[in-house]
Amino acid sequence: MSPELPDLLREIAQAGPPPRYGVDDAVRAGKSRLRRRRSGVVIAAVVAVAVAIGVPQLTSRASGPAPATSPSPSPSPSAEAVRGPDLTYVLHGFTTGKLRVEDPYRWTVAGETAMIEKKGGQSDAQEGEVTLYRPGIDPRSTLDGAKITATSAIHGRPAYRVDADGAPMLLWEYAEGALALATVRADGPGRWALTPAELRQVAEGLQPGASQPVMLAFGTSYVPPGYRIVEVAGRFSSGQLSSAQLVPASEAVKRIGKPDPDPRTTKGSRGLMLWLSPAVASDHGAPRAGVTCPERVGLKGIPVEKQPRHCYTFLPGGKYVLEVFGPDSADESQLRQLLEGARFGTVDRPATWLAAGTGFPASAQVGGN
């Protein structure tokens, strides 16, 4: 008899490794969360259990009818975009009514992203996000199927309501030829954490300012030849304190002037991922000096020689590790060199972090040589 789909799904679901969490962990996490909520402390996307519920980007990729109205601004890539963006932020955190837009936490070749939080909202998850795209980048291609309709101008510039499977979003021109997109977190079936009016409030309060350097808890004096930084993020959740993604220069240059590629559909190598996070004894062992590159083993039917490269080093004090993941073709000695050249700020004191623009070799900048 042929196996039924439900049976196979059940078998897959039951075939996992021993669970890391038990009933006591769930109770502790629940009590901890309750305490935080009662204390009224807003903890931006940081949860003691290393979990945060994020903005459902799925809503921005909904399927459905074609856009009813297209935004008018479709500027061509500017000279700035062709040269490659600097590792700086132009958005500065601000408060408008009950809403708080934090300083950006993520930089990519395409733009910068900040969380939107609401006073009285969920303490461990942002209510939404706003992404400022660089001049000339049009995010409409990431909104397949969403209904886009013109709405009243914001600061005299065009604005558009975006409806993706019921999720309200707002797209507007925040500067000459530059678009921003505000998205919202799902807050239950058919409910959204921010209203269209609140998204508009964010847009009206948002003004780009002077460029500020993107800060990371780490930097390095060495990056394998030919790699360029395409994404950095910091202080996003307790599971990710700082990270950076580097891809081969040819791929990096292709990203200039376009929205970020969807990682689910992008083919080929994702390059190098650098990741600073709390050390986990079961993964990293006891703190020790130097760089560790675990021996690769065949997993999931993938032969050992096709397994990705992975090395890590402990930060001073042993509480955190900086890891680098690379494709199977990466040179392990180069990954070691990258980690040996790493420098760190004090993880718990962002004021000591390093400017990404100078914390990496100039050759690793998107427009580097």
Place this chain on the structure above:
Amino acid sequence: MSDREAEFREFVGARMESLRGLAYLTCGDWQVAEDAVLGALAKLYGRWHRVDNHDAYARAVVVRAAIDETRRPWWRREQAHSHAAMPDGVVADATPGVDERLRLRAALDRLPVKQRAVVVLRFLEGLSVEQTAVALGFPEGTVKGYTSRGLNALRVDLDERTEGRREPRIA
């Protein structure tokens, strides 16, 4: 121990494992799945007396969290990890049952995450179209469409890769 804690403990003891499986099938990573479940249960604990159907609430929060986790920047690291090493086809296992599970797991991974979540809720959890719509916050028509497209994509995918092997019956 409060009534809430006692009831919550009993619920978690009975449901944590199945919620973990649900999250895993949705996001494809055991560690991410476990974090999603723990986060959902922590949320449920705080709302224990305000939620009528604990099972439905936990299921909905878990699957949504698992979907959301696939959007996180750090997820890209994991994706980079797996994509960098993913061979063109799934390597067959000598054990037929394991092979089938691997092929189905791989086929599920190739579905868009919302379709995958719908298929998992419908066919692992046995939810109706209406219940799935409530859990995911989708219109019922969307659930029907995703179910149909998801099953069809699985069928086509498995057909293409089966090449005479025994295939799971998915409709």
